[in-house]
Amino acid sequence: MPLLRDEDLSAxxxxxxxxYDLLVGAHPGYHSQLRRSARRLGVRSLPHGGRLLDLGCGTGASTAALLAAGAHGCGITAVDASAGMLARAASKRWPAHVSFVHAAADRLDQAGAGGPFDAVFAAYLFRNVTDTDGALAAVLAAMAPGGRIAVHEYTLSGRAVHRAAWTAVCRGVVMPLGRMTGDAALYAHLWRSVVGFDTAPRFADRMRRAGFLDVRTLPLAGWQGGITHTFVARAPRREERAA
Incomplete structure (x- = not known):
């Protein structure tokens, strides 16, 4: 079965x-690891009144992680391409400085969610877009000069043991739960999208080719070690763009 793409994946x-919230709630470390990646973005040091983009917010778990990490003095624009996931997120209680926008990652301007953003948090997003390089370019274009980004993503280390662990978790837990909820195609896609996506070193190189600077790959703990990583980087400053 091929990967789900675009409208089929959103549907x-x-x-x-x-x-969705019930399933991720049963996922050991799901929320704590999101919070760790949000802290790595350094949201506490963002300027008061700055702008923060939560790209691929889903049902709001990444938005909650940003708030837990200290993103209280800036406006948070949470974006997702799935209207159903976004409606679920927006139905929860949020501070007044959090807003939700229905948009794809490469169509932010058309949806009224254009930059410049002082920081971007993207969780479980880039392996799900058809044009990863195009999405990275669109995100970079929406960032303020010197703005920071943290990408939290399933990106295997490249070692066989981590690929085997991911497959075991998906086939033993995730995919059976998906069949029970009537979402078998989505959770089969989850497994395939990870094994077919970049390894962590390749995704870091992809970010560098897109124009991000100071790209670093940071591991996560627990069973996700070697499976999920945080990638932190920054947009070029004005003088670096002109060089």
């Missing part, structure tokens, strides 16, 4: 929105 997320 699958729409259908899964009502049970």
């Amino acid at each position: 699958a997320f729409d259908h899964a929105a009502s049970t």
Whole structure:
């Protein structure tokens, strides 16, 4: 079965929105690892009144992680391409400085969510877009000079043991739960999208080719070690763009 793409993937997320929080809540370390990546973005040091983009916010877990990490003095624009997931997120209680926008990663301007953003948090996003390089370019274009980005993503280390661990978790837990909720295609996609995506070193190189600077790959703990990573980087400053 091929990967789900674009409208088909958005529709699958729409259908899964009502049970998504229950499934990720059963995922050991899901929320704590999101919070760790959000802290690595350094949101506490963002300027008061600055702008923060939460790209691929889903049902709001990444938005909550940003708030837990200290993103209280800046406006948070949370964006997702799935209307169902976004509606689920927006139905929760949020501070007044959090807003939700229905948009794809490469169509932020058209949806009224254009930059410049002082920081970007993107969780579980880039392996799900058809044009990863195009999405990275669009995100970079929406960032303020010198702005920071943290990408939290399933990116295997390249070692066979981590690929085997991911496959075991998906086939033993994730995919059976997906069949129970009627979302078998989505959770089969989850497994395939990770094994077919960049390894962590390749994704870091992809970010560098897109124009991000000071790219670093940071590991996560627990069973996700070697499976999920945080990538932190920054946009070029004005003088670096002119060089």
